[in-house]
Amino acid sequence: MSAIGGDYLSTSTVRASLDHRTSLLPLHNNSLHIPLDRLSKRSEQHQEHVSREQGASESKDHRAKRRPPALHLNSEQESQEPQEVNSSPGSGSDDSQMGRKSEKPRLQDSDRPSSQATGGQNGHANDTMDSHLELRRKHSPLDSPSSTSQTAHLMSREDFSLDEKPPHTPTSPHANTSFFDLPRRDRRNFLLLVLLYFLQGIPMGLATGSVPFLLKSHLSYGQIGVFSLASYPYSLKLFWSPIVDAVWNSRLGRRKSWILPIQTCSGIGMIYLGSQIKDMMVSAGANDGSGVWSFTGWWFFLVFLCATQDIAVDGWALTLLSLPNLSYASTAQTVGLTAGHFLSYTVFLAFNSPDFANRWFRSTPTEVGVMTLGGYLTFWGWLYLVVTLGLAMLKREDKTKEKDSIMEVYRSMIGILKLKNIQSIIVVHLIAKIGFQANDGVTNLKLLDKGFSQEDLALTVLIDFPFEICLGYYAGRWSTIYPAMHVWCWAFVGRLFAAVIAQGVVMLFPAQGVTTWYLLTVIGSHIFSTFTNTVMFVAISAFHAKISDPLIGGTYMTLLAT
DSSP states (O other): OTTOBTTEEEHHHHHHHHHOOOOOOOTTOOOOEEEHHHHHHHHHHHHHHHHHHHHHHOOHHHHHHHSOTTOOOOHHHHTOOOOOOOOSTTOOOHHHHHTOOOOOOOOOGGGSOOSSOOGGGTTTOOTTOOSHHHHTOSSOSSSOSSHHHHHHHHHTSTTOOSSSOOOOOOSOTTOSOOGGGSOHHHHHHHHHHHHHHHHHHHHHHIIIIIHHHHGGGTSOHHHHHHHGGGGTHHHHGGGTHHHHHHOOBTTTBTTHHHHHHHHHHHHHHHHHHHHHHHHHHHHHHHHHHTTHHHHHHHHHHHHHHHHHHHHHHHHHHHHHSOGGGTHHHHHHHHHHHHHHHHIIIIIHHHHHOHHHHHHHTOSSOOSSOSSOHHHHHHHHHHHHHHHHHHHHHHOOOOOOOOOOOHHHHHHHHHHHHHSHHHHHHHHHHHHHGGGTHHHHHHHHHHHHHHTOOHHHHHHHHHHHHHHHHHHHHHHHHHHHHSOHHHHHHHHHHHHHHHHHHHHHHHHTOOTTOOOHHHHHHHHHHHHHHHHHHHHHHHHHHHHHHHHSOGGGHHHHHHHHHO
16 A cells, blocks of 8 residues: 555554545644554554453443444354453463453444445444534544554454555535535525625725725825735734634634624724724825825724634634535635625725716716715624624534644644645645736736726626626535535636637727627626636635634634635
């Protein structure tokens, strides 16, 4: 086997070989290597010790009671009871000298575990492992406290063999599962995740889109560049994510300990900004923009709260949804964040525009839009507080006593970065966007340069939005049916093809101006590009969710996403 190198055997390989069950182990569980001769010797000692204890203290009925459901003794084996062994010094009996071993129960052919997934068990569930958390816990499910005793226990089993490879991990026990086929608990938790991600998208859409656009009348482009620092907490959240995983209150729960106070502070902050935003924007541009730093500081703090909440929600998503449906966590993230960002950027700017309001909603023109920034912030600030109150009263988080210190989580994060698989993923992420980065950043600008109007571009984005929401759902569903990385690879090829199509669309710009057929072509090109982009994001997020350890889920998900 590939796991054998020299005279050493990977403990994780031994576990997979003898259990014939598959479990999704976190990537940061490094295998412990123990010499083979020590394993064999320790296995023989363990067998002799167990035989003597069973012969001395256990009765036939007691053994049958403790026997696992998958093990059955035939009548011939049941009739062979181990005799008591006299191990006192000076005993000359053959039993004492030979160390007689008791007969061990054997697996019948019909009772041997299968390596294929069946039903909801996913090939590795049993009566004592009915939770996906048990399958994804950081430590080994064996009761032995040390790796040495675990190895001895594993090697002592009769079905232990190194001749066969571990069974293949099933990719999806509930293939082709739609939202309405999900368990009721998963459906409700999915909607909760969409709501939490949606709330994060509201201030992020303002900070990265609407507010810089509105600041053009008050600040120079250089000063607006200073304001862009407000969005940096989302890029730097990895540095404090271990604190979110390690520090929490057992009465509130691991994730609600952070989500409740953060949403409360965010709501209060948005209400305060809503009452002061007009004066703050004017003062930001006063004295050659000297007030832009304090204005940026307020938004930096608000984005910092959203980034911290994102860490907690990412970690909670790993335990809110059942293991087979974890890919829907990335769907919730896509739908929620996209909807929140779109509402605070595109929709808000449209309703904030006096021209849009006068054209569609008023008979008498005015100089203000239907919606103001201050009123928008105040509305969502109060809604933040209402949702937080409902979350505190109506949603109970599963209790857990497993808790790591801050330094342990930081060490785990460093250990994750040292894994070759993670390093490979990092390299892939670094170079994956080279092929279509120009399409994402330049195509719209090139269209505007050639004469494509901003109104037509806004119409294209508006039509594109519902497709992005719907495709996010189907991308999550496909990531359940097929391996997530396969879905990502297919979408990657499609996105490269979409970049080629976009280049052709720009080159074919009509000399007489935008026509109906060309507008439809641009819309179709945008939809296809959005389709591949959304599928890539949902698939890779689903893959991250499946390999992350829930105990440090916030750090794990943040590390992979960053």
